[in-house]
Amino acid sequence: MANIVVFGSQWGDEGKGKIVDMLAEKSSAIVRFQGGNNAGHTLVVNGEQCILHLIPSGVLHPGKKCLIGNGVVLDPIVFCEELDKLAEKGLDVSANRLMISKKTHVIMPYHCLVDSARESTKSDSKKIGTTGRGIGPCYEDKMHRCGIRAGDFANKELLLEKIEKALEEKNVLFKHLYGVEPVDAKAIYEQVLPYAERLVPYLGDVSSAIQKANEKGGQVLFEGAQGTHLDIDHGTYPFVxxxxxxxxxxxxxxGCSPRDLDRIIAIVKAYTTRVGGGPFPTELFDADGDYMQTKGGEFGATTGRKRRCGWLDMVVLRESVRLNGPTELAITKLDVLSGLKELKICTAYKYNGELVDYPPQEQNGMAYVEPVYETLPGWDEDITDAKSWDDLPLTARKYLERIQELSGVTVGIVSVGPDREQTF
Incomplete structure (x- = not known):
């Protein structure tokens, strides 16, 4: 069976959770490989909404192994809260089906404090729109080689020692740069200890779990968070x-080989959205933008923040294709566009007097581009009951065909509503 990677091709919020949930049915293991609880996946099954932040979306399917990889940063408090909520729904969240890599770095309370203190000192124009959940500071500690890893939770002496070491520098910053009280290492230790004890049974070797699943002929589904243009290297830096x-x-x-990645699915919202700061060339400030925001229910699953809305940007998508090599596209929220008489697609940018097909590589270059649009006819029909390509209005099919032509990638999946069944 071919392994599958699902990734967001825009600025996140493309509907990855729903597609992962659909594909999980035929997968034996689902792996979350990056990000933290700054991401939220909203799933709707039989009309009931479920929002996940850390645990892979496949948890809604009985018997599927759900793995949290070493590339994730895990907030143990949020993880335990999520376990409890899923257990209340009657789902099996035991260590028999959930595993956390011992190499996964852990978000500590002082990471959240650094995040909020740092952002509060910036002017509005300098804010990057962080969720304040300690994601960045945790990754910083990982690179600084002073991070707490999930495996450390099994060694209490080592855990306290590493907390003390991590706070030596941070307490200087808290006191002298951010003007907040220093943090007591022992207090932090006591705060996280109950959660650490709950996490220990879930610790394991995720690399081996993936290998064993493949050796048994099972399909492994790799689930990313956020989107390509929020990538720390390839996104709209520093708004990433x-x-x-x-x-x-x-x-x-x-913890596997790139050779283990077979099918790569780009999740593409039928229009474009973005949360937080940063350039957004096709952003709308008119009735069409309000229509998308309202009809699409465009509020962040994690933060509740209103999402900025705009036309589909093929320059952004073209770059995602170049960086990720998708084998197919999954178009989501196509139903939101029903009722718009005309649809626009950004096919290129004008930048420094030239026509460009890819985003400028200079920092904040996308803030200075002018989108070049082509216009297509819209449709009025309600498509939320569509079960196949032939059920779509001709203009909807033409819209999807144009996306294929401009991206060079086949549309393999279409979503026409929030429920699990509204996908073909």
Missing amino acids: TSSNTVTANAASGS
Whole structure:
């Protein structure tokens, strides 16, 4: 069976959770390979909404192994809260089916404090729109080689020692740069200890779990968070997340070989949205943008923040294709466009007097581009009951065909509503 990577091709919020949930049915294991609880996947099954932040979306399917890879940064408090909520729904969240890599770095309370203190000192124009959940500071500690890893939770003496070491420098910053009270290492230790004890049974070797699943002929599904243009290297820096969101990180973030990645699915919202700061060339400030925002229910699953909305940007998508090499596209929220008389697609940018097909590589270059549009006819029909290509209005099919032509990638999946069944 071919392994599958699912990635977001825009700025996140493309509907990855729903597609992962659908594909999980035929997978034996689902792996989350990067990001933290700054991402939220909203699933709707039989009309009931379920929002996940850390645990892979496949948890809604009984018997599926759900793995959290080493590329993730895990908030133990959020993880335990998520376990409890899923257990209340009657789902099996035991260590028999959930595993956390011992190499996964852990978000500590002082990471959240650094995040909020740092952002509060910036002017509005300098804010990057962080969720304040300690994601960036945790990744910083990982690179600084002073991070707490999930495996450390099994060794209490080592855990306290590493907390003390991590706070030596941070307490200087808290006191002298951010003007907040220093943090007591022992208090932090006591705060996280109950959660650490709950996490220990879930610790394991995710690399081996992936290998065993493949050896048994099972399909492994790799689930990313956020989107390509929030990638720390390839996104709209500095308005990005703190990890690599591109498909190449599916291997390094979970502990397997790139040769294990077979089918790569780009999740593409039928229009474009973005949360937080940063350039957004096709952003709309008119009735069409309001229509998408309202009809699409465009609010962040994690933050509740209103999402900025705009026309589909093929320059952004073209770059995602180049960086990720998708074998197919999954178009989501196509139903949201029903009722718009005309649809626009950004096919190129004008930048420094030239026509460009890919985003400028200079920092903040996308803030100075002018989108070049082509216009297509819309449709009025309600498509939420569509079960196949032939059920779509001709103009909807033409819209999808144009996306295929401009991206060079086949549309393999279409979603026409939030429920699991509204996909073909």
